[in-house]
Amino acid sequence: MTMDLRQDLKQTQQLMMLPQMQQALALLQMPVMELSAMIDTELEQNPVLEYEENYGPDDEEEAVDEQEDRELDILEQLAADDRTAFEEYENCHRAMTSDDAERTAFMESLIQETPSLYEHLMEQAAQTFDDEEDRAIAQVVIGNLNDYGFLEMPTENISAIYDIEKTKLHDIIAAIQDFEPQGVGAKDLKESLLIQLRCQDKENTTAYDIVENHYDDMLHNRVPVIQKNLHHSAEEIYNAIHEDIAALDIHPGLVFSKKTVPFVTPDVTIQQKGNDLHVVVNDDDIPEITINTTYLAMLRDKTTPEETKTYLNGKVTAGRWLVRAIGQRNKTLFSIVTVLAKKQKEFFTEPTGKLQPLIMKTVAEEVDVNESTIARAVANKYVDSPRGIIPLRSFFTTAYATTQGEEISAKTVKAMVKKIVERENKKKPLSDQKISETIKDEGVECARRTVAKYRYELSIASASQRKNYC
Secondary structure, eight states: OOOOOOOOOOOOOOOOOHHHHHHHHHHHHHHHHHHHHHHHHHHOOTTTEEESSOHHHHHHHHHHHHHHHHHHHHHHHHHHHHHHHHHHHHHHHOOHHHHHHHHHHHHHHHHHOOOOHHHHHHHHHHHHHHHHHHHHHHHHHHBBBOTTBBOOOSSHHHHHTTTOOOHHHHHHHHHHHHHTTTTTOOOOOOHHHHHHHHHTTTSSHHHHHHHHHHHHHHHTTTTTHHHHHHTTTTHHHHHIIIIIIITTTGGGGGGGGGOOOOOOOOSSEEEETTTEEEEEEEETTTEEEEEEEEHHHHOOTSSHHHHHHHHHHHHHHHHHHHHHHHHHHHHHHHHHHHEEEEEHHHHHSSOOOOOOOOOOHHHHHTTSSSSHHHHHHHHOOOOTTTTTEGGGGGBBBBBEEEETSHHHHHHHHHHHHHHHHHSSOSSOOOOOHHHHHHHHHHTTTOOHHHHHHHHHTOOOOOOHOOOOOO
16 A cells, blocks of 8 residues: 555535624524613724714704703702702601601611522521531531522532531531521422421421321322321321422522512514504614714725724724614514514404414515524514513414314414313323323314323323322
């Protein structure tokens, strides 16, 4: 075998995505508030961009004068209001009784920020442990609790990592388990439930026995098994589970969580006017931007240094592309929602209108874009419609055919599963196969595995877990 060196030419095709294209795709995927923040950042970084004003240069001086006059009027009014308010406060304060003062102090004490779980527990630790070392260990334990208040890290690991004697660590954890809220400091949900029952003096009850010795049977609703071992009636076991255990908190620390539900700003609005639907893209929160004419003039000026022109030319090009990409994003979004409004008109205009099955490929063909563009455009976006604020992604569902040839959406089939379960005899709950057959009797083919999938998505327990033995 001989080896030699030679040069070969090979021609290949490769799609290169320019930075401008990447930016356009990123803009398309951004919800309106995220887009607004991104534009503000671009305005800070690109000097040739500026906010577009609604009035012309000739009106600017007049507008400033009017604004100054309004501000002076407001300041004078505020000063007068402050004097009046101060006089009223003085008169009120002199007439206030001791009871009024106590009531006011109490109300003011309520106006405070809710402490975190860590802060709440550390405050109790400071009052419980006199020894500085004990407080330090308590801080380690509390610092390792998750949002639910559970100690997920094994005590062996905590002992090794922080060099804490095991007996001392267990004693501190036991003390923390007596803190409020009840159930914190447990290693898992089972231990947390037991702690809560002990705190309620229910250690010698059927409920405590069920959690301690028949936890898995309880989770799977195996009441006959529990009944056989505890020698109690099905009614006693049912009451213990549904009255004592169900009343316990499965996430005891979550009440102190500072996580908030994000505020949703719809990207598009569908308005109903008579029998017609009108689509409006929400651009009120998107700053209108333009290219500063001063920099454009500098580009045309022959005296401007070439280095400066090169810099400005790059910034102007980037700015124009941004303006164009924002416009294209809104245009694409408008086109997509217009198709949705047409396809789902019955759903939007009638209170009981059904959601028709629709796939992204259908909308992509009508809008004349790639299917991936539709996926990006509807991601993390909402539409404000006559039926409420709805995620755009939820309009794309699987289609099912009825025996009459009519197509219905997966959401409709899910609603059928939910309704069938709600109406079933809880002493003889329906299996997934029986639910599948019931849906088939209503004219829709839906496999048992699909029923199981939808039941899971709807947080509906299995037939054995839904059974009532009383």
